[in-house]
Amino acid sequence: MTQSPKNTDVQALFNKIAPEYDKMNNIISLGTHKLWRQKVMAKMSFPVGAQIIDLATGTADWALALAEKSNETSHVTGLDFSEEMLAVGQKKVDVSDYSDKITLIQGDAMALPFDDASFDIVTIGFGLRNLPDPVMGLKEMYRVLKPGGQLVILETSQPDNPIVKPFWQFYFGTVMPVFGKVFAKGKYQEYKYLDETTEQFMDYMTLGKQLLKIGFATVKISRFNLGAAAVHYAVK
Incomplete structure (x- = not known):
């Protein structure tokens, strides 16, 4: 059982919300999560024959x-x-x-079943905060990257603008769990948990x-929606 720092069975939680996950992502982010990914990938480089995870x-x-962006x-x-x-x-x-270009596997991001230096690109979107030990996960990402490889982390973040922050806290702390209750078959507590992981x-x-x-040679950071999300580009 994979436990979060709040002693929540995260695997069971995501199994439970899976049927409504895509719909809720669109509702909660107001569709911006797709735009964020597009902006992120526009700044990435994709070598020919890249191995990506x-x-x-x-x-x-x-x-x-x-798969669409790479050759x-x-x-x-x-x-x-x-x-x-x-x-x-x-x-x-x-x-x-792209069914011939994509392989989906079940596994633990904190104990990746791959050899050192296996990938040219590692990405993780809105998932790092749900790892029981994010630092262990980052070390694994570093391990499986080839020298010169790219790590790209897209994650929710906390606005630091004193005017924006209260509205952000209200939306994620109050509105988002209610959306879970209304649009995701009563899953209030599950979406309350996801808000808490963002705040903490x-x-x-x-x-x-x-x-x-950890050892990355360079790190560049961009922020979206007044700090509601951030992307980290790191090179090994």
């Missing part, structure tokens, strides 16, 4: 986008610990134009410093 791939949205000889592996999320993702992959996760500067401490 998307961690916490969930229902495979980013894996599919990476035809590249391959995308999507890894997630929730079998129900992967089942939803596999259906999307099977009907896509390390801020974007702390994450950047942690990446440098």
Whole structure:
């Protein structure tokens, strides 16, 4: 059983919300999560024949986008610990134009089943904060990257503008769990938990410093929606 720092069985939680996950993502982010990914990938470089892994791939949205963006000889592996999320993702992959470029597997982002220096690109979108030990996960990402490889982390963040922050806290702390209750078959507590992980996760500067401490050569940071999300580009 994979426990979060709040002693929550995260695997069971994501298995439970999997059927409504895509719909809720669109509702909660007002559709901006797709735009964020597009902006992130516009700044990434994709070598020919790249080996790419998307961690916490969930229902495979980013894996599919990476397959579309990379050249035809590249391959995308999507890894997630929730079998129900992967089942939803596999259906999307099977009907896509990239079924031969994408492999979805169940696994633990803190103990990746791959050799050192296996991948050119590692991505993780809105999943790092749900790892019981995010630092251990970051070390694993560093390990499986090739020298010169790219790590891209897209994650919710905390606005530091004193005018914006109260509205952000109200939306994520009050409105989002209610959306879970209304639109996701009564799953108020599950979406309340996801809000709490956002509030308690390390801020974007702390994450950047942690990446440098682990050994990444360079780290660049961009923020979206007045700080509601941040992307970290790191090179090994």
